[in-house]
Amino acid sequence: MVREHEKGPYEHELVSLESESFLYRYYEGPSKVIGSEFLVSFTSSTLDKYAFSNALALSVKLAVWEKKLQRLQGAIVLLTEDLTAGRRISLDKEQVLQKMGELLALRHMINIGSDLLDSPDFYWERAKQENLFLSALKGLSVPKRTRVMNEKLNHCLELMELIKTHLSDQHHIRLEWMIIALITIEILFELLHYLI
Numbered sequence: 001m002v003r004e005h006e007k008g009p010y011e012h013e014l015v016s017l018e019s020e021s022f023l024y025r026y027y028e029g030p031s032k033v034i035g036s037e038f039l040v041s042f043t044s045s046t047l048d049k050y051a052f053s054n055a056l057a058l059s060v061k062l063a064v065w066e067k068k069l070q071r072l073q074g075a076i077v078l079l080t081e082d083l084t085a086g087r088r089i090s091l092d093k094e095q096v097l098q099k100m101g102e103l104l105a106l107r108h109m110i111n112i113g114s115d116l117l118d119s120p121d122f123y124w125e126r127a128k129q130e131n132l133f134l135s136a137l138k139g140l141s142v143p144k145r146t147r148v149m150n151e152k153l154n155h156c157l158e159l160m161e162l163i164k165t166h167l168s169d170q171h172h173i174r175l176e177w178m179i180i181a182l183i184t185i186e187i188l189f190e191l192l193h194y195l196i
Contacts, residue, residue: 022056022140033135051129055136058116062145065110069152072102076156079163093167100160107153116146 024038031041031048038052076099082089091099110116123130137143 024052031132033132033139036139038136038139047126047129048132051123051132052136054120054122055133055140055142058114058137059140059142061114062110062116062142062149065106066145066149068106069149069156072099072106073152073156075099076159080159083163089163089167091163091167093164093171096160096164096167100157100164103153103157103160107150107157110146110149110153116142 022036022038024040026040026042029039029041031044031052032039040049040052079089079091119130119133123133
């Protein structure tokens with residue numbers, strides 16, 4: 001029933017592998033998070049439960065993006081090995097731009113297309129639920145994981161920019177040698193014309 005309404009779903013195997021778990025228990029006081037344990041009040045509102053589930057959903061989303069970054073890093077590691085060994089880079093300029101595009105799209109999803117860096121608008125007038133949401137995110141290590149993801153993305157983008165610059169330099173050098181060869185050929189023709 002839901003599948004017919006999906007737009008841009010994640011890969012099925014990736015979704016089935018990613019899950020998140022946490023400890024929770026009901027108790028008499030107000031809902032709160034202590035460490036990584038969620039304490040849900042017997043009298044908690046649906047909004048409190050929504051705050052917990054919203055944080056959990058963001059954590060799972062982040063886990064999916066972490067897996068995607070791992071795959072991208074796998075391809076980039078091969079490039080660093082080529083650079084370290086002094087081998088020719090196996091990607092051309094278009095492929096490097098494609099990888100950079102994938103990395104930038106992932107960065108966009110994390111920083112702009114999600115609520116990982118700030119609280120959703122829903123919580124602006126619900127301070128209690130916002131505190132629960134932020135505490136739950138912290139209990140699931142979402143802020144730290146987001147920071148690490150951004151650092152990894154920055155590193156990967158810097159490396160791809162370095163490779164792109166290297167490939168551009170190689171292209172410019174090749175063009176310069178072609179110009180030198182053409183000038184040399186022109187000089188030889190002029191010398192032959194002068195001598196004959």
